[in-house]
Amino acid sequence: MGTQGIQIPGSFEVPDIPSGIDILRKLPYAFILPEVICGGWVWILVAASRVLIPVSQGWVMYVSVSSFVFSLILLMVYLFGFHKNNCATWRIVDVIYHGITAIFYLSAACLQANATIVYEQNEGNVFNFNRVTYHVDSAASIFAFITTLLYVLHSFQSYVH
Numbered sequence: 001m002g003t004q005g006i007q008i009p010g011s012f013e014v015p016d017i018p019s020g021i022d023i024l025r026k027l028p029y030a031f032i033l034p035e036v037i038c039g040g041w042v043w044i045l046v047a048a049s050r051v052l053i054p055v056s057q058g059w060v061m062y063v064s065v066s067s068f069v070f071s072l073i074l075l076m077v078y079l080f081g082f083h084k085n086n087c088a089t090w091r092i093v094d095v096i097y098h099g100i101t102a103i104f105y106l107s108a109a110c111l112q113a114n115a116t117i118v119y120e121q122n123e124g125n126v127f128n129f130n131r132v133t134y135h136v137d138s139a140a141s142i143f144a145f146i147t148t149l150l151y152v153l154h155s156f157q158s159y160v161h
Contacts (some may be wrong), residue, residue, distance in 0.1 A: 023078045028094075031150050032075045038147040039068045039105075043102065045140035046112065050133050052119055056111035063108040067101050067147075076147030095158045102151035109144035116141050 023029045043064040051057045074097065077090075116137040 011132070017070070021079075028098075028154045029078060031154040032071055032078070032159070033108075034067060035147060035150045035154065036071050036075060038143050039064050039071065041143045042108075042112075042140055042147055043068055045136050045143060049136040049140065050130070053115045056115050060108040060112045060115075063101075063104045067105065068093060070097065070101075070157050091158065095112070095155060098151050098155035098158060102148060102155050105144065105148040109148050110145050111142065112137070113141040126161075 043061065046057055046060050046159060047063065049057075074094070116134070119137060120134055
């Protein structure tokens with residue numbers, strides 16, 4: 001009575017990462033453009049608000065600006081096909097980058113939400129409360145959480161793919 005056992009394929013072919021406009025049509029790479037857009041909105045909104053807690057909102061600015069730049073570079077690499085020589089390595093880079101950025105963005109989103117809450121709770125006490133600044137901070141918090149979700153989805157889809 002012989003046992004079959006598990007048969008391992010001789011070679012494993014890594015599917016190609018699309019290039020050009022096809023990058024915007026295939027998951028998980030279709031998430032890159034919304035990540036860049038929402039991350040840009042976080043950057044713009046935090047820069048437009050009054051920085052009341054420099055340490056927290058400085059971290060939010062660092063994460064949003066650096067993620068914007070690196071995601072834009074990654075998008076250009078995929079659009080222009082610079083990744084074609086070694087797709088397997090670029091897949092690993094994609095998973096690691098988006099996973100780390102998702103963690104950074106989650107911390108930045110929580111700090112931005114905390115800054116918004118502190119600003120609202122000190123209405124009239126320490127800061128000159130301005131309803132417009134509060135709404136700008138709230139919008140920055142919302143976009144930071146949306147961007148976090150996009151990076152998490154991208155990282156998870158890249159890992160599963």
